[in-house]
Amino acid sequence: MAVLRRSFSRFVLVLLLGLSGSLAWAFDPFTVRDIRVVGIQRVDAGTVFGYLPVRIGETLTAEAASRAVRTLFATGLFNDVRLEVEGDVLVVAVDERPAIASVDISGAKALPTDALLKGLSEMGLAQARIFDRALLERAEQEIRRQYLGRGLYAARVTPTVTPLERNRVALSFDIQEGDTARINEIRIVGSRAFSEETLLKEMSLSTPNWLSWYSKADQYSREKLAADLESLRSFYLDRGFLEMSIDSTQVAIDADRERVTISINLTEGERYTVTSIKLAGSTLGRDAELLNLLQLKVGEVYSGRKLTESTKAMVDLFGGLGYAFANVNPVPETDRDKRTVAFSLSIDPGRRVYVRRINISGNTRTRDEVIRRELRQFESAWYDADRIRLSRERLGRLGYLDNVTVDTIPVPDAPDQVDLNFNVSERPSGSFMVGVGVSSVDKLVFTANINQQNFLGTGSTLGLGLNTGKTQRTIELRNVDPYFTADGVSRSIDIIYRTLNAQQLGLGDYQLKTLSAALRFGVPYTEVDRISFGGVVEQNALSLGPAAPVRFVDYVNTFGASTQALLATLGWSRDGRDSPLTPTKGLYVGVNLEATLPVLDLRFARTDVASQWYLPITRDYTLGLSAQLSKGWAFGGKEYPLFKRYYAGGIGSVRGFETSSLGPRDANAFPTGGTGRFVASAEFLFPIPGLGKDQTARLFTFVDVGNVFEDRPDFSELRASTGFGLNWYSPIGPLRLSLGFPVRKEATDRTQRFQFQIGTGF
Secondary structure (H helix, E strand, O other), X not given: OHHHHHHHHHHHHHHHHHHOOOOOOOOOOEEOOEEEEEOOOOOOHHHHHHHOOOOOOOEEXXXXXXXXXXHHHHOOOEEEEEEXXXXXXXXXXXXXXXXXXXXXXXXXXXXXXXXXXXXXXHHXXXXXXXXXXXXXXXXXXXXXXXXXXXXXXXXXXXXXXXXXXXXXXXXXXXXXXXXXXXEEEXXXXXXXXXXXXXXXXXXXXXXXXXXXXXXXXXXXXXXXXXXXXXXXXHHHHOOOEXXXXXXXXXXEEOOOOOEEEEEXXXXXXXXXXXXXXXXXXXXXXXXXXXXXXXXXXXXXXXXXXXXXXXXHHHHHHHHHOOOOOOEEEEEEXXXXXXXXXXXXXXXXXXXXXXXXXXXXXXXXXXXXXXXXXXXXXXXXXXXXXXXXXXXXXXXXOOOOEEEEEEEEEEEOOEEEEEEEEEEEEEOOOEXXXXXXXEEOOOEEEEEEEEEEOOHHHOOOXXXXXXXEOOOEEEEEEEEEXXXXXXXXXXXXXXXXXXEEEHHHHOOOOEEEEEEEEXXXXXXXXXXXXXXXXXXXXXXXXXXXXXXXXXXXXXXXXHHOXXXXXXXXXXXXXXXXXXXXXXXXXXXXXXXXXXXEOOOOOOOEEEEEEEEEEEEEXXXXXXXXXXXEEEEEEEOOOOOOOHHHOEOOOOOOOOOEEOOOOOOOEOOOOOEOOEOEEEEEEEEXXXXXXXXXXXXXXXXXXXXXXXXXXXXXXXXXXXXXXXXXXXXXXXXXXXXXXXXXXXXXXXXXXXXXXXXXXEOOOO
C-alpha cells in the first residue's frame, strides 16, 4: 500500500506539472531504472528520448521533469505531454498532433491558386507538415486580407479539417470571392485653392469610367490610397502650401460590400513665397556650383519638388567628387504673418572615400565578367556617384537583368573606404514565341522566333526567327556578341532570307527573293555614340508574272533575273533617349552608308540619315519630332536596281495614304518609287484618360509629310496628313493604330484613313 500511495502521489504531481510547467514538484528525487514512451505513432521514440534531460540510472528531479515537459511541448509535435511514474519507471505519455495529408483550395479566381498554396506552405500548412490549428486560423485571416486588398470585401474563406486514418488530416479552403467592391465616390473636404476635380486627377484611384476594366482604378486598396495621399501632399507642396496636412481619411463600405466611399479631410494652410536661400556648413569652396544647382529661386512660390531636386543635385555633385555620404538638409524659417519662408541649406559632405571592393550577387546564370564589363566605377578608385549611376543604367539596359540595386557599405575600421554591392535579379533570357499579328497591309501575319539574349551566360544573343504574311516572308538567323573584344567592340552576324510579293502591295506582278549574309562590327567611343562598319553579300532574284511592269521586264532582259552584290557598310549613331520603346525625352541621330564593291554584278550606294527628338512638355505630355532622308544612286555605268528603290505611304512614313503608294506611277498605274525619300513627323503624345501615368499605352496626334523623289527632294511635291492614333505595347505585341486625314494630296493619290498593325516582324 505504501508503494501504491507513493506512485499515485507522484502521478498527481506530474499531471499538475504537465498543466503548468511553473509549478514546483515537491517530491523526493528518485533513480530512474527504465523509461517508456507511450502514445507515439509517427514520431520516433529516439526523438522523445533526445529531449529528456534524464537517462536510465540518473536521478530525476522536479526541475528536470518540468524542463522536459516544456521542451516536448515546444517541438510542436504533441497536443499533450504527461510524465507518469510506475515504481522506478518513468512513463512519457504523449498525444501526437496529426500530420497534414493534403491542402486544397477551391473557388480562387482573383488570386492564383499556386500563389496561395505557396503562401500556406511558407506559413507551415503543407503536405507532411504537423497540423497546428492556430496556423489554420492565421492562414484564413491572411487569405481574407489578400482579398480585401483586391477590393473583394464580400469574400468568404471557409477552412475544413477532415480527419483521416493514421492520425492525418486533409485541409481544404473553400473560397467564395463575391463581387469586387467599386469606388462609388471620392470626397475631398477642406480644399479651397483647388477644385475637387483638379485634386482627383492627381489620384490613381477613381470612380468607374470607360477604362476601368483595364486600369482597375475603381478598385480600392490601402496601398493605392496611401500613394494617392502622398501625391496630394506633393501637389500642394509643389504649389507653395508648405504646411498642408491630411487630417484624416475614412473608407466606408455599404451593407452589400459592393460600393466604397472614400472621404479625405485636409487642411491647406497658406501659400508661402521664398525670401532667401543660403548655404551653411562645409561647401568645399564650391558655393557658385552649388547655387547654380538651385532650381528653387528667391521670389518664387515655394515648391517642394524643386527643393528636393536641388538638394539631390547637390548630393550628387559631392558624390561625383568621392563624398559617398554627403548630406544636404534644408532648414526652413517661416514667417506666418508675411507668408514667407527662408531656407538655410546645411551641408555636410562627410569624408571622401574610395571603393575598396565591388561585389556582385544575384547572378546565377550570368557570368561575373559579363556584369563587370558594364561597370564604370572601378575598384581602388575614388567613389563617383555619376559613374555608379551610369553603371546601374547600363546593367538595366542589357535586357536580361532586372531590379539592379547598389548598396554602399562602409568598411569597418577604414573610414575612407567603402564596398559596393551590386545586387541583380535575372529575368528569363531565353524565349520561344509563336504568335499571329494583323495589319492593314499584310492582313494575317504569322511570327515565330527562338531567342536567347544571354546565351550560356556570356551576354551574347542567338536567335532564329520567322515572319510570314501576304506581302513579305522572312527567315532570320542572328548572333550578336556585344564584347567581341575586351574594349567593347561588338560583332553581329545576320543571315536573312526574304521574299516580297509586290502584287499584294499594288506595286506590280512580280516577286523578289533576297538571300543575304552580313558581318558588322560596332565601336563605342562615348556612352551614347557608336560607329559601325561591316560587309553584306546578297543575292536578289526576280520572278516576273504575266502582268509585270515593263520597267522590270527591261531590267531582267538587261541584267538577268538574278544579281549579286557585295556591300560595305559604315554608320554612326548617337542615342540619348531615355527608353528605346517608350521614349519621353532625348535625341537619337543615325547615319548609315552602304556601297557595293566592284567585284560582283551591281554598282550602287545608299545613304540614310534619321533623327528622333523627344521633348517633355510636362510630366505626362511629350512632343516627338522625327525626320528621315534617304538617297540612292548608281555608279560605274550601271543602272540603279529597281528593287532598291524607296517607297512612301502608310504606317512608318506618311499615314493616311496607302502603303508604298506615293510618288510617280507607270503606265499601268503601279507606283515606281524613287531613288530618294524624305519623310518627317511631329507627334504629340499623352496618356490615355483613366490610365494615369502608364507609358505603355499612349494616345497621340500627328502631322506627317513626305514623298519619294529622283534626283533631289522637291518640297513642292510633299504630301501631308494629320490625325490621331494609339501606341500600345499589349500582351500580344506592339499595337500601332492611326486614323489619318490627308491634307495635301493629288487626285491620283490612294488614301487609306484607318491603318493598324498588331505584332511586328523582324
